[in-house]
Amino acid sequence: MSIDLFGKQTKTTSPSKIQDAADLIIHYLENIGVTHVFGVPGGAIEPFYNGLARSTRRGGLQAVGACHESAAAYMADGYQRESGKLGVCVATSGPGATNLITGVACAHDNNIPMLVITGQPTIASFGKGALQEGACTGVNVIGMFRHCTKYNSLVSHIDQLETKLANAILRAHQSPQGPVHLSIPVDILRSPLAGKAELYDLNKQLALQNSACDEQGVAELLEELRSAHQPLFFIGSGTSEAIDKIMQLVELCDARFVTTPDAKGLINIRHKAYRGVFGLGGHSSAMYGIELNKSIAVAFGTGFGEFLSAGWNKALLNNKLIHVDASINHLLQTPMAKLHVQGPIAKICEKILDKLRLERGPVSDNNTNYFPKVNPMVVLEEPSKYQSNAIPIKPQRLMKELSENFPSSTRFVVDAGNSMMWAPHYLQPNNARKTHLSCEPNQLPFGERRNHSANWLRLTLNFAPMGWAIGAAVGVARANQSGPVVCITGDGSYLMSGQEITVAAREKLPVVFVILNDGVYGMVMHGQRLAGAEPIGFELPVIDFAKMAEAMGIANFTIKSPSDFEQLQQQQIANLSGPLLLDVRIDREEVPPMIMRLKSLGTAQQESMAS
Template sequence: MCMKLSGADVIIECLKEQGVDTVFGYPGGQAIIIYDALYRARNEIQHILTSHEQGASHAADGYARATGKVGVCIATSGPGATNLVTGIATAYMDSVPMVAITGQVPTSLLGKDSFQEVDITGITMPVTKHNFIVKDVTQLAPTIRKAFAIAKEGRPGPVLVDVCKDVTATQVEYTPQKPAKEDYQSIKLTDISTEDLDRAMQAINEAKRPFLLSGAGVGIAGAEREILELSETASIPVCTSLMGMGTFPGTHQLYTGMVGMHGTKASNYAVHNCDLLIVAGSRFSDRIVSNINTFAPEAKIMHIDIDPAEVSKNVRADYPLVGDIKKILKALLKGIVYKSDTDWTKRVLEWKEKYPLKYDKSDTAIKPQYLIERICELTKGDAIITTEVGQHQMWAAQYFKYNRFRQFISSGGLGTMGYGLGACIGAQLARPDKKVINIAGDGSFRMNCSELATAVEYKLPIIIALFNNKSLGMVRQWQELFFGGRFSQTSIDRGTDFAALAEAFGAKGINVNYPTQVDEAINTALAETCRPVLLNFEIDKDDKVFPIVPPGAGLNEVVDC
């Protein structure tokens, strides 16, 4: 049925077409007509007013990661749009589907240095899958629809749509359209020959020391069951990347933990000693590979990924398999020979037992590793965990047992401090049935702590577990280990009372100074149902993240103290 609508109403109708029920944003002059349309649609689309546009982009990101749906954020032109850039780049690096809609000055004022004019499509070109500027209202609906398709298809990512103000005001004929029902993750295996699949099957069956690295792409493709079946059928131990947490059960016997700079000794030793490394849905980042010259020196590499640009980009693949990970694994499983526990499997599991994650449990101070263990235990491992970036992020990855994908939400590729609180808000709105906990450091938290006001406004029972060591902990750790203990600008002991700050925002704040107070504080926070709780855990600034692979070292040179 065709109808005449303003451009702004077309945007709203297109969002409804795509099944969008929640958007995050902040209004402004060039987006004001869009916001007027949102007001009329307030019973159909929930708008979450954040404290800052960056918070909106992180919340949309967290919403997307928690659900697999496309997250949506909206901002005005100029600084409103540029404030989204860090969040867009974060989503781009971690393959998160997002559509960012920005207002722009009228077409007649483009290129004239108009008030709050900025070339946001030019600025975001390197950190989006695609972006658009809409100057013709007849192109608005097709562009919005295309933006959602691009954000979802293949390797997901963010798309920006910049809409000139006069376009949002202009009337146009609009015809509703149902989105295509195709699975955007689905890519046919036409580019993978039978010979390539047969070679890959043979390599797995003949390998004496196979090892499997499961990345986020496995979860995005919904291939967790296939990875588990491959591991159990061929008796292959499994590690995950930071972003791949939960793609393989964290409590499974064959799971050896995270790999890379802060990975377990068992995972890193297994990579170093395997003869076949099967990597699914991971891009071989420097935090995994470390020294490229000594990475998996005895192994052939099998790389399974949906993005052809990633295959052989950082590490040459002997068995490149490009396409839908789930379909590729299903095809491979048809030819995999069953094996019981092998000598190699036993060797890897011996490393796992001999070199567990460890910390000083005799200390009378609160240990950060202990905090993560207690959070995991008291939530029965069922919470969604978001993080800021730093030491606390690594402890959260190491000591919480993730048994499902979309349970660990963190900025991996960009390493965005200030990410976690916005992402926590988005994840809680997406999954009101789950307890969502943001593991934060005091340095990261203070960057976007104003989003506490957002959580209070919308009565979100999120928990902020603040690991307060009064320093920029990860940088300080590097300064001590690798820069002669020269602590340059990493002390942030500014006397901030974070519990009082939370109370000032209308949240609940609790100071926790001793290990005996930990369980009671966490349980109090878990019992809250309609407001955020900040738990200020005082930890020692000299606590460090171990294991660690020193810069320039190989994975076999990992140290744990």
């Protein structure tokens, strides 16, 4: 037994039972608290799966088999986001490895710590035309992964393995975080260790990583906040460990705040100081809040890519901006900022709070800062359609039904395409974040207890592959089955990756797959119309996805109108023992809030021509 980074005891391989290289890898994964490995088996990775089987028999790691390797990477991504633990995905050599690349690239652009292990033929066969060789004398897999990983190496001798493995795990967690890759020939994977393994305890090093704080920057930030009148806070998804402290700063500084689309799920959207989502699928109230802001704007834990910054909007990106982040890569995106403060955001906020509490008193612990139901300060586009009873169902109304028909423990995972504009804009789930700022999670009423870093809304915005949410939802549910996971995806994405629903069925995971079924690539169709482009290539076949699910033995339901939701039993939803598919026939003519995207593409000027 050992203690992992999260303070929990973990079962690890006894040093005396480490038979080969595979056992050594598994020992390290167990030691840092990893519980599941996602992948597709094959000949060149077989020794690793043998080690997994031995670990499973003694109550250790569990293997989760994906239908496609890219989905295995998405699952590892979702698992990491939900659990905070290292995501791990594995694949065999050749096409198994190349199939991983899209998922790994997505993790790279979204700073997801992930260990990627791929197999190779025997090292003695390199250069001889071995089946699926991925060395420099074949299809160079190492070269392919070089540009989407933080660490990337071929293990060419058993004596290299432990050092390279430790280096990879540490680098994955080092800011800026991201995926790392080890390519290991099959003969090395099954090799007995040449000598006694060092068995480094990486938990101690991981706990110390990224702990340095810019003390001068903190002091300057404190002075800026002291003198600011109603500053604006711009909260990103990198604040999960610090969100409660940031909300205390909101109170002490009388700040207004907006979120990026992927950070909406970190806050209570009923807070009176909240002005909505800024960026893709955002709210006009958030845009106005930034444009009318006369004070400083403090950005916490976010990059400033296209979807996060509303197409690099200069109302935010100017010399009033203060950028607080652990990632130097994020800070490099704001050279115009008034101040950069680098370091762990929670630590920075705690230092500021220590000073401001002494000067301004403690944070009040009551619910007077929250609206009882809907937040009137957040302005929805076309609010009448949010209430519409029209048939086919409006996507806006669908978001309302999803908000109201699922328990507060629900996690929403949203796919690329129109879904990632509808959901951040219109989803308003009930009681999704605790309101008691001074309470520890275990002191809260049962219905409000959540993981301290829980985010009820998961998106991928920097790479955004279609089908990501389908695999990621499986990974989220595998990490935490305390409530349902709702995957919001389109029919185009589901046709690409929908087979992964069988993984949720095999694992008995409570995932609800909500398919926005409109027979088109919606983002493409609406983008072409608004830009005055040629209407081409967006039509999809008409599919009855409920019948597809039925053929797989999976519970399903077809929704054509808002009243169809009345037949769904909330008690059944809250106690799912496996996946449920909702085939939702939406109105394809409804245009999502996508003008920002068109401006970034340089096509929004033609909007008037199309209308």
